[in-house]
Amino acid sequence: MRRILYLGPEGTFTEQAARTLVSRVYPDATVGAAQAVLSVAAGPDADLVLAPAVTVRAAMVEVSAGRAEAVVAPVENSVEGSVPATLDALVDADPVVAVAETVLPVRFSVLAAPGTTPERVRTVATHPHAAAQVREWLARELPDAVVVSATSTAAAAVEVLAGRADAAVTAPLAAERYALDVLASDVADVRDAVTSFRLLRSPGRVPEPTGVDRTSLVVTVDDRIGTLADLLTELATRGVNLTRIESRPTRDRLGRYRFFLDLDGHVAERRVADAMAALRRRSQEVRFLGSFPRARIAGRAVAAEISPPDAYSDAAFAEAAAWVQSLQEGSRA
Template identity: 75%
Template sequence: MRRILYLGPEGTFTEQAARVLVTRAYPGSAASDSSSDSEAQRTAADVVLEPAVTVQIAMREVASGHAEAVVAPVENSVEGSVPATLDALDAADPMVAVAETVLPVRFTVLATPGLPIDDIRTVATHPHAAAQVRQWLAGHLPAASIVSSTSTAAAALEVLEGRADAAVTAPLAAQRYPLDVVATDVADVRDAVTSFRLMRLPGRMPAPTGADRTAIVVTVDDRVGTLADLLTELAVRGVNLTRIESRPTRDRLGSYRFFLDLDGHLAERRVADALAALRRRCQAVRFLGSFPRADGHDPADPAPPEPVSDAAFAEAESWVQSLLEGSPS
């Protein structure tokens, strides 16, 4: 049985993303719930989805061999990166992403059954969700205060347990919890999306598709020009940097790690050469995976400049080898 963990409880956006990602990582399957013992609901690949309290706990389960993979949110187009996931990646044993998906973010507001909307005084939700519905809450529930939860589904549970009057949740939660639906399709930014990744222990990587992403985290020296040097190593090899996020190392004030997303696959010579250069320059480099881009499209300028194409690398190496063997240049 393959256990795939996701940020729970049941009914989160992450569960929805997990169902999408499992079908990509395990073709021909459609994930079942751990809550069902029916063999008929098991997948062809014997995959079962289970919620985890936190991403860090899920990663520990994977590291110990008790689960095969974890699905976690990485970045939101409105609120930016998800710090809990980045910090969990930093603290966990090496983990690599093998697939990603992007979901549109539309929320459902659930409330205690029978409670009039005018009597709602507390609304529970995840901080990222709260930031994406501030205007809606101000217009429709101006007297309500926000209560932070570990996830949108956990917020629904708080309503069920009487610790909040309402919750801002993923649409899936309305199917899982016996609460009244106050509103659907709620979002201050209509085009908001969140990206999620399926991560597991290092092993065979997905093959290059021509539309891939590589993720790494680097620790650099605290000196003038260090970050500029790092970026230069990417630029001179035609590697496009699509995201950079700093997180404190927690060793001392002012010390940071940088999480980077790059266009391209480790199997491409320009990407591999860039990572090798960073390895030489940085205190530490952790590889977080090369995997197909969620949009399935090449970058805006998909063809690398000729000097950094795989063919150019091969020709240059052949030339150097000929010099070593005494052939004329």
């Protein structure tokens, strides 16, 4: 039985995202209500099962070792930014690539042991990203409570069950999974907050381009003047729109960084492939993190894709390459 892993325990936003992504990537699958078993038609996708993992990195190791089919991981939140644990795992573990992404609205539930009243809450457990998104609510509704960190929002619910915290800020799904009372629901300081998640597998066949795609890379560069400007120029001169850039330390010495880049477009497009080749020439290392359809909310793209000028179309690249070839072959042009 093959596993699709997600950041656990059960009842996290990542589990909710995993159900969404699995139904998209494995369209014949339906998620069982009780044990998260995927019932699929006979064939290579039979006997898939959703299962929680302790950390994103541990899940990626399982995928790389062939003990799991894929992992679903949170990548970025619209309020708190990127998820460092996921970014670091993407370079620490063996290569995995994204084949799909989804975006979920983020609203929280506050759970407590049965019979607990708000006045008795002195400690609230949750993931640091969740804590940042309900900071104002906690200050207003539970002003005497101290926030303690948990590895996930569902792990915070487990802390309450174990008696190590009075309440937990969790995903709504946790209220269905744990025998706790709901003190509050639909909690969020920013009402339009969302988190993006990606389904990651071992490198293989890239999803076909859809015309509304994202390509993700991580680039390690030399520590010299103008390095980052050089990389951005390679993108700009090929009509490639950069939608996200973030630096993370390489951790081998102070002042050395990797850059995580998200680009509009697909590796199958000439302009994107040409830009990636240029980045590889100019960098110490480029790791391809996938080309996949961009997430949509209610049938619409999260952000409008900026179409490149005609000069950067595949047809324009092909015509220019044919012209150069004709010169190399001795034709006059």
